[in-house]
Amino acid sequence: MIDLKRTLDLIKGGMFDPEQTWRSYLPEAEDWQKTAFLLTGPLIILSAVVAYIFGFVGSDISLFGGFRPTIVSTLMTLVTSAIAAVVIAFIVSALAGAFGGKNSFALGLAATTFAFIPGYLGQAVTWLPWIGGLLALGLFIYSLVLLWKVIPVYLAVPDGKRVGHYILSLVVTIAAMIVLSITVNRMMGPSMGGPSFERLSERSMSMSERSVPGAPARTGMVSGLARQGELMQAAEEDTFDPPSNGRLSNGQVREFIRVMQRTEELQQDKMARLKELSEKAESDEEISLSDFGSMMSGMTEMAGLQTSEIEIVKSAGGNWAEHQWVRESLRTAWLQKDINDTVKHNFALYQQYEEELAKYIAR
Known part of the structure; x- marks a missing residue:
């Protein structure tokens, strides 16, 4: 093979x-073993x-320093690259099925492998002196553009769900x-002397801080993930x-x-930004580093409505448990109307604000 x-x-x-290469290979893409070999x-x-x-040529002046x-x-x-290829293909294809596309590991492997050809080449040249890191970054961004374009060809995710599938696939893959x-x-241990995730993060951060005066201590997607984790933990605590009378x-x-x-306004703002990026990708317009930086730094917030809700509640000093209780009480009132005095009281409040509440409760 x-x-x-x-x-x-x-x-x-x-x-x-x-695109021509993807379509010509499509009849063979159902055979994952063929794609793998x-x-x-x-x-x-x-x-x-x-x-x-290349590591022996440029390691002293590459992203990884003296390693x-x-x-x-x-x-x-x-x-790890082989494991990552399998995991990414599984995630993208499984989520494609959830979003109305094809849940096929074989097609997912072909799609993600084709999309990340520039990424693999970027990994190869990372060690080149001076320009290796920039080349790798540019090729990785190109891979993200190709991933956006190849998904409908191989996994047939409907147009109206492509943005959600793409963002969630990236979030889950990154995690x-x-x-x-x-x-x-x-498993390798610090004695290996390799570029650990923690050390690379610290080195990348220090490089960013040197190149961007006044940069915050934590930026981008990783800090976004950390912030979302902190918000979720705070909400769970x-x-x-509830009042005794309910x-x-x-x-x-x-x-x-x-x-x-x-929350709705926040989601609409983010979706408008993502739509703008998707239209750029579709029309082959150039997508800048800041475009992808903005998209990736906000991906964790786009994963679901609840995360944004939590942030709105907690940033105002609110109580997430109380917010959830109010939601459930309003929904019970909408469903039951007047089965007892408590529900009757709550339903009267619902009716008072029905125009605003209907889209959030009656669904």
């Missing part, structure tokens, strides 16, 4: 004539071996890669004892409406 000439043709086509495996091996060679790759670290790169990186680093107050209902309206 190994055909070096075909592999090189697919890599070349995937870089310079991607013909494209995924060779790309993983090529990028690791070339990176190993030089070893045989062991290169073998670990091969293993999985962080877990994989931490696991591998613990909230407790609320009745909502006018103030609680008004605050619930305010939170939901602000």
